[in-house]
Amino acid sequence: MEAIQSSSLGDAAAQLGEISCHLKATEDIWFICCSCTYFTKDQHGIVSHLVAHGDEQVMCHHPLMSTSSRSVVNSNTQLHRGDRFFKCKLCLQAFADKGSLIQDNQTHTGEKPFKCKLCPQAFARSSHLKDHNRTHNGEKPYRCRLWPQIFAQNSHLIIHNRTHSGEKPYKCKLCFQAFARSGSLTYHNQIHTGERPFKCKLCPQTFARKSWLTHHNRTHTGEKPYMCRLCPQAFSSSSSLSRHNRIHSGEKPYKCKLCPQAFSQNSHLVTHNRIHSGEKPGKYKLCF
Template sequence: MVTAYYIMKMTRNRKSTDIHEYYSNLRDDTYSKTLYHKDRIMCRICMKDGSVPIYGSGSCDVIEALRIFGNIVVREEDNFPKHLCKICYNFIKEANLFRKIAAQTDKFLKSPIKEEAVDVSLDCHEYPEAIANQDPVRNWPVTVTSGNQSKNCKMKVISKVQCYVCNKVVNKSYYKEHLTMHDPNHHKYVCDICGKSFRLRCAYHNHSLRHGNGFPYKCKFCPYKGKYAELLKTHMRTHTGDYRYMCTECPARFLFKSNLNSHILNKHKEKEHKCEACKRAFHTKLALQRHFEVDHLGIKTHVCNICGNTFGYRNAMMKHQRRVHKREKMMFSRMPSYLQVENKN
């Protein structure tokens, strides 16, 4: 009904006045220029007879529209005409409506598509049988009977949204931060020590802790110390046996999802990326590209800092240093960071 109303209204306006013809004729019209007088009530735009005051109730939209569409700034204290004719006023109203409709449409199109997902790994990982026959949205508080005991198992419902730029589905709480990835002008935080830049202030703060020697988060059960609360939280899973990321192909379980993904890729997926030169297959495009550059193009980027020999793979260079230069096998990188600092001191 609203759309039909505006179509009828615009149709009546076109029948009464052809806007294009009206403004086109003003280019060569000298009538308004010759009769210009500061005491005459005339239109601020076309200088014809004016009847609608620019200033007054509801004037903000008119003044803003004149600035946007007419590229002029009007002030009540100046000596220029302070009215609009009905044609110019109606055109401004339609232009304002167009701008508002365009803004609403743009906001609607850019609004994320909401989805609902359940993170059953938080409190229900010990009772997978309790989840199988439950509705994860409506029945998420679940009672589980184990032997003679009943325990409550909570299923946390997490809102998911879809990015309108890349269509990636992310947590709703992270959505605004995710959009900064698509904004080239977004402010970046740069580390004063190493020069690494970050989009998010929290990521920059966490990175800055890497350059310090403090480990304020200590484990209650072992000597472990962490720089961040999240690291300690993850470490605590080693004591509770909370290896929440489970492989669906074998009994393997992992603390981190990245480890699970790496396990699935290397153990349960076929090597899909094949070299056209020798028909060797690899799990990833990066591994295929590295193989082609080293084995077929002869590119060697790893240089021994002792003798200057070059190698295609880092492992080959490290093996060379241990065999030729009697360098000890480095296990240092596998140490927890707090032990690395203590050993240095």
């Protein structure tokens, strides 16, 4: 597989125009954006994407872009440049089209009209359902450019890329810790607040998040909606299925920074790290 990277947007467009004269439809060539994780086999697609980053030189240089394509690109560029006219009254977000505003409102009302046909989950946005469906069909179109790992969602690839860059953009306001994922910061904040508003109706347990309560309820009902496609096992949560799938794939994404060992689960890495730190579990009490 040959990959063609875009560098400077205007220069890249000119280069793509020259390359197009020599490409055959049967060649397996990927166009890769150097400004983000986007990649495609479609030459028009990469040109539209480059313009969406904000450089009209692409349209000037590229000889194959039709008037209709330019119209689509102009619309796409609007989205990236912040010309957004539909504003939510409940949060600070604004959107370029009314449909996106309606979907945002559903995140406030809790409405989830897009239901999975294979499991009980439902979503406020159709795009979220599309991403979720890949957990069932196994599709993983997003590839890491540095490792052979692939992902079902672009957001997962972005988070994964932070393992290479070391970026931790989510910082706690109450202590020095920072995180690569927003969800990790949310979990961490519960150490400070201790809030657990979601209560189980069948036992005394309480939870900080509704999703945790949903997973917990399955310990009472015995429901296991997440089925492994390679063996008969089933699980009560998608995260448990993901961990199990690594048994089949052999994937070990959790790597020790002090030695060559790698692990399929983060908990195994935490246990392993005690070999290096000399920590003895149970010797110390945690104070919050």
